[in-house]
Amino acid sequence: MAGAATDHPLLGREIVGRIGALGAISETPENLTRIFLSPQHRAAAELLLSWMESAGMRAHLDAIGNVCGRYEGDRPGLPCLMLGSHYDTVRDAGKWDGPLGLVTAISCVADLNRRGRRLPFAIEVVGFADEEGVRFASTLLGSRAIAGTFDEAALGSRDEAGITMHQALSQFGLDPAHIGAAARARRELHGYVELHIEQGPVLEGLNLPVGVVTAISGATRLAVRLVGMAGHAGTVPMALRRDALAGAAECIVEIEEFCRTDPDGLVGTVGYIHAMPGATNVIPGQVSFTIDIRAAADAPRKLAVTDIVRQIETIAKRRKLTLQVDVTHENRTVPCAPWLKRQVAEAVAAEGYRVFELPSGAGHDGMAMIDIADVAMVFVRCRGGISHNPAEHVEEADADAGARVLLRLIENFLPRTGEAKAS
Amino acid sequence: MAGAATDHPLLGREIVGRIGALGAISETPENLTRIFLSPQHRAAAELLLSWMESAGMRAHLDAIGNVCGRYEGDRPGLPCLMLGSHYDTVRDAGKWDGPLGLVTAISCVADLNRRGRRLPFAIEVVGFADEEGVRFASTLLGSRAIAGTFDEAALGSRDEAGITMHQALSQFGLDPAHIGAAARARRELHGYVELHIEQGPVLEGLNLPVGVVTAISGATRLAVRLVGMAGHAGTVPMALRRDALAGAAECIVEIEEFCRTDPDGLVGTVGYIHAMPGATNVIPGQVSFTIDIRAAADAPRKLAVTDIVRQIETIAKRRKLTLQVDVTHENRTVPCAPWLKRQVAEAVAAEGYRVFELPSGAGHDGMAMIDIADVAMVFVRCRGGISHNPAEHVEEADADAGARVLLRLIENFLPRTGEAKAS
Numbered sequence: 001m002a003g004a005a006t007d008h009p010l011l012g013r014e015i016v017g018r019i020g021a022l023g024a025i026s027e028t029p030e031n032l033t034r035i036f037l038s039p040q041h042r043a044a045a046e047l048l049l050s051w052m053e054s055a056g057m058r059a060h061l062d063a064i065g066n067v068c069g070r071y072e073g074d075r076p077g078l079p080c081l082m083l084g085s086h087y088d089t090v091r092d093a094g095k096w097d098g099p100l101g102l103v104t105a106i107s108c109v110a111d112l113n114r115r116g117r118r119l120p121f122a123i124e125v126v127g128f129a130d131e132e133g134v135r136f137a138s139t140l141l142g143s144r145a146i147a148g149t150f151d152e153a154a155l156g157s158r159d160e161a162g163i164t165m166h167q168a169l170s171q172f173g174l175d176p177a178h179i180g181a182a183a184r185a186r187r188e189l190h191g192y193v194e195l196h197i198e199q200g201p202v203l204e205g206l207n208l209p210v211g212v213v214t215a216i217s218g219a220t221r222l223a224v225r226l227v228g229m230a231g232h233a234g235t236v237p238m239a240l241r242r243d244a245l246a247g248a249a250e251c252i253v254e255i256e257e258f259c260r261t262d263p264d265g266l267v268g269t270v271g272y273i274h275a276m277p278g279a280t281n282v283i284p285g286q287v288s289f290t291i292d293i294r295a296a297a298d299a300p301r302k303l304a305v306t307d308i309v310r311q312i313e314t315i316a317k318r319r320k321l322t323l324q325v326d327v328t329h330e331n332r333t334v335p336c337a338p339w340l341k342r343q344v345a346e347a348v349a350a351e352g353y354r355v356f357e358l359p360s361g362a363g364h365d366g367m368a369m370i371d372i373a374d375v376a377m378v379f380v381r382c383r384g385g386i387s388h389n390p391a392e393h394v395e396e397a398d399a400d401a402g403a404r405v406l407l408r409l410i411e412n413f414l415p416r417t418g419e420a421k422a423s
Numbered sequence: 424m425a426g427a428a429t430d431h432p433l434l435g436r437e438i439v440g441r442i443g444a445l446g447a448i449s450e451t452p453e454n455l456t457r458i459f460l461s462p463q464h465r466a467a468a469e470l471l472l473s474w475m476e477s478a479g480m481r482a483h484l485d486a487i488g489n490v491c492g493r494y495e496g497d498r499p500g501l502p503c504l505m506l507g508s509h510y511d512t513v514r515d516a517g518k519w520d521g522p523l524g525l526v527t528a529i530s531c532v533a534d535l536n537r538r539g540r541r542l543p544f545a546i547e548v549v550g551f552a553d554e555e556g557v558r559f560a561s562t563l564l565g566s567r568a569i570a571g572t573f574d575e576a577a578l579g580s581r582d583e584a585g586i587t588m589h590q591a592l593s594q595f596g597l598d599p600a601h602i603g604a605a606a607r608a609r610r611e612l613h614g615y616v617e618l619h620i621e622q623g624p625v626l627e628g629l630n631l632p633v634g635v636v637t638a639i640s641g642a643t644r645l646a647v648r649l650v651g652m653a654g655h656a657g658t659v660p661m662a663l664r665r666d667a668l669a670g671a672a673e674c675i676v677e678i679e680e681f682c683r684t685d686p687d688g689l690v691g692t693v694g695y696i697h698a699m700p701g702a703t704n705v706i707p708g709q710v711s712f713t714i715d716i717r718a719a720a721d722a723p724r725k726l727a728v729t730d731i732v733r734q735i736e737t738i739a740k741r742r743k744l745t746l747q748v749d750v751t752h753e754n755r756t757v758p759c760a761p762w763l764k765r766q767v768a769e770a771v772a773a774e775g776y777r778v779f780e781l782p783s784g785a786g787h788d789g790m791a792m793i794d795i796a797d798v799a800m801v802f803v804r805c806r807g808g809i810s811h812n813p814a815e816h817v818e819e820a821d822a823d824a825g826a827r828v829l830l831r832l833i834e835n836f837l838p839r840t841g842e843a844k845a846s
Contacts, residue, residue: 200658217657221703233692233715234640234784235623236808238683245693246679252672260661269656270668271703273696280644280694280713290703292656361657385659
């Protein structure tokens, strides 16, 4: 089955070329940085709109700065299968995180258009203006506007230069009062499908170019503070110490062990730690650290958080350390819709690849889109699992594999109602 | 025997009063800070010289800024029993660290002088000008000058304001070319005895006002760097991680366990840790931390360092982390001379206290004095073991107990040669 795509031209080359062109639109030439409502946002939007139009789509910039293209079905005004990803970047980013899904979707539509193929539903491609949330405090601004869940209060938030989002939108030529007009209704969408680089090493480890996403993992972030007693590193015998860092170290080892032995693929990370006073010759009296716990379902994540907090409490109590634990962030899990995920899996299989399902540990626009549509995702392998880094890389063959899967999905797509009828 | 000291007035009150007077001589009124070659150094020296003179001593400031007082024996020019401690402080210091030993020694001599008591040896009291090493990079400047081991290269070192030690000495009115003249010869000293606050919680835990020091512990400091692979906290499964912080945490737990179960009172501290990049949602790719290992003898400390480094190597290897370990500092152990320590113990017992021996985990001027004299130390209990902190505190009764022990030691003191004759 691996040769199944020989009936249409390879899309990988076009995709890689366009990724390069988009990647050149950056705040600084050395480090790819393309921030919400910047001149580079504008330049990238113009390029994307032109590609959409060449692909036979009607294209426009919406009120938040998303690029939106529509390819009509076999008659005008049909509900759409929505495809998309974001085209903003983190600072010092890779070229693929976001743009791959967007460019691939445009290339797929262009291929249909070249062949004059119309389907019994429309296709819409959206390039979300801000998923990373680099400029202002909030993330998913583009997809939230489309989902109708954009928080108007965010318009007052300021970037590092003190410019409010309201001012930045106006300067960009958008009317903040019209953001509501970007919102779409559930009845307009059959579903939302996003192709994205994995940003992890799992597919590479399995030697698979693509994977089927089961869910966008929910996340709980905790801030932990342990307070013991600072003391002289030479004068306090081990038995009399209340060393906050030794306590934190025990917690970190326990958290790792708990997640490592979890059968459901839980991941837990302590990414930040600060020990005070932080001198070589002083026993740390106070330590702060963070915990990030993710799982592909909410119930096991919440259970894990409870168990981990209980373990930390036990450690703190035994060591006579004062403990404070705060939940600083909580994201529900966004499960991919089984009926839509099955169609993705069928497309993967039809292209001759082993169907491998995995959760997305990273957040994506689907987290906002779930409010107006069923969601599915296709992952494409990236080298070393590296992302948010200039070393981020996707092989042309894998970009092509992703495009073939997406195209196959589109051409074979059965809206849920249609599917219900067929069964 | 607890009432044995009733034949002379209580010295504790005088000592506490003088500690208060010295503690008021500070760079800022809120936080006690008295730095080498500052105006406060000058003011404190003048006060100390006046107390020495009232105690019947001939007193002078030497070429490095030490205050030196001499109380002749039953004939002039006899070798001395040298007593002392330092009168510089850390920033935001307590009043007792250093001054207690110095003020107690002066009060003891004053007591002898009031009674017209002359001994078959001289007594010298030295207030060392810089033990803490706050102003310039090097510590023990005062005692090194007396021991003849002052490093002339230190004169070129600069304080935070860019002033060299050479300039600071000149501005203070001292001649840097004459520092050599502060050096004393071994034949001039019978020994060096220092009374100091414990700076640890051991005596308090045992409800003892004083303790007999066995040695000034040697210390080895290590800088450890672990390098793994940074990654997304959501997308890298636990089994594929090379988390440098989880590795460091395992090392810290092992170091604590190793020292905790050591039968010889080894202490080990990780006081500083830094995880990079240090973001909540990123697996740390690199961690640096320090290790401070101290023991009352060199051989077990060196053995422990070797064992701990081997354990860290094992952890790093198993976790596929790159390891770098550097020794950043090493201090030999300074054992207290058995003959002199025995006389301290006899004085403690004679004052009715249980003789309890403990090492000094903190550094003291004896580390320099060992080069020209046998050394012994008396520890006085301090509240909560707290030091280098405004909360540092000694009860008047304990200051008095320390003074009685020191006075008893002086009055019963047998120089080593004399002791050898007696045995």
